Amino acid sequence: MNPINHVAIIMDGNGRWGLKNKKSRNAGHKAGLKTVEKIIKASMKKKIKFLTLFAFSTENWKRPKKEVVYLFNLLEDFLKNQLESLHKRNIKLKFIGSRNFSKNLNKLLNLAEKKTLNNENLQINLALNYGSKIELLEAFKGMQKTKAKVNERNFIKHLQTKNIPDPDLLIRTGNTNRLSNFLLWQLAYSEIFFEKKLWPDFNKNDYYKILDKFKSIKRNFGNI
Numbered sequence: 711m712n713p714i715n716h717v718a719i720i721m722d723g724n725g726r727w728g729l730k731n732k733k734s735r736n737a738g739h740k741a742g743l744k745t746v747e748k749i750i751k752a753s754m755k756k757k758i759k760f761l762t763l764f765a766f767s768t769e770n771w772k773r774p775k776k777e778v779v780y781l782f783n784l785l786e787d788f789l790k791n792q793l794e795s796l797h798k799r800n801i802k803l804k805f806i807g808s809r810n811f812s813k814n815l816n817k818l819l820n821l822a823e824k825k826t827l828n829n830e831n832l833q834i835n836l837a838l839n840y841g842s843k844i845e846l847l848e849a850f851k852g853m854q855k856t857k858a859k860v861n862e863r864n865f866i867k868h869l870q871t872k873n874i875p876d877p878d879l880l881i882r883t884g885n886t887n888r889l890s891n892f893l894l895w896q897l898a899y900s901e902i903f904f905e906k907k908l909w910p911d912f913n914k915n916d917y918y919k920i921l922d923k924f925k926s927i928k929r930n931f932g933n934i
């Protein structure tokens with residue numbers, strides 16, 4: 711039985727769900743937030759220590775302004791409304807990605823991290839304006855500035871995920887089989903599950919099924 715320490719998720723399919731069910735992509739984002747709450751609860755129940763959620767990529771700025779604004783308002787409301795409850799549940803919040811948002815949002819993200827810093831239950835890493843290629847380039851630059859030997863152990867200290875173990879498994883919902891610039895280094899040995907359901911339709915039973923399947927996989931890491 712494989713232990714599950716870290717689950718990473720590409721929460722894809724909100725837009726399609728919204729168009730199909732409510733004639734608006736943004737309605738899909740709103741519905742997707744409910745799934746986030748369900749999956750947080752389910753992860754706590756399964757005693758998972760790290761949950762990394764891809765919420766907004768460095769490429770998602772290409773979307774229409776109306777959608778981008780909606781997404782960031784949704785995030786801001788979520789943090790404002792849920793921070794206290796997340797804190798009470800002993801959840802630690804961390805944001806990965808380039809933090810160059812509005813002054814207000816930057817402040818809110820810093821506050822959320824600071825408030826929950828010493829929490830010891832689930833750690834949620836929210837990937838916001840995150841792109842793996844930029845992360846790697848920044849890490850190379852960071853490495854160049856030090857005299858440390860270039861090796862794996864020293865290199866990972868320059869990644870945004872330093873102090874976070876690599877994901878044991880990656881789930882991507884939305885019936886699309888690609889990584890979309892997510893955690894390219896960290897996923898080197900993760901088990902990958904592509905799920906047909908759109909993110910707002912994904913539920914805790916779908917999640918538990920994947921976790922069960924993961925547990926019985928023979929992970930070789932190059933060995934036999």
Ligand code: IPE
Nearest residue numbers: 721722723724725726727765
């Ligand atoms: C994922 O859902 C959420 C974000 C990228 C913010 P999408 O918005 O990509 O949904 P689809 O893939 O267009 O259906």
Ligand code: IPE
Nearest residue numbers: 720721722764765766767890
């Ligand atoms: C990946 O989904 C990013 C997030 C889920 C935040 P996208 O919908 O942006 O991915 P592509 O563009 O279809 O590859």
Ligand code: MG
Nearest residue numbers: 722723724884
């Ligand atoms: Mg998508």
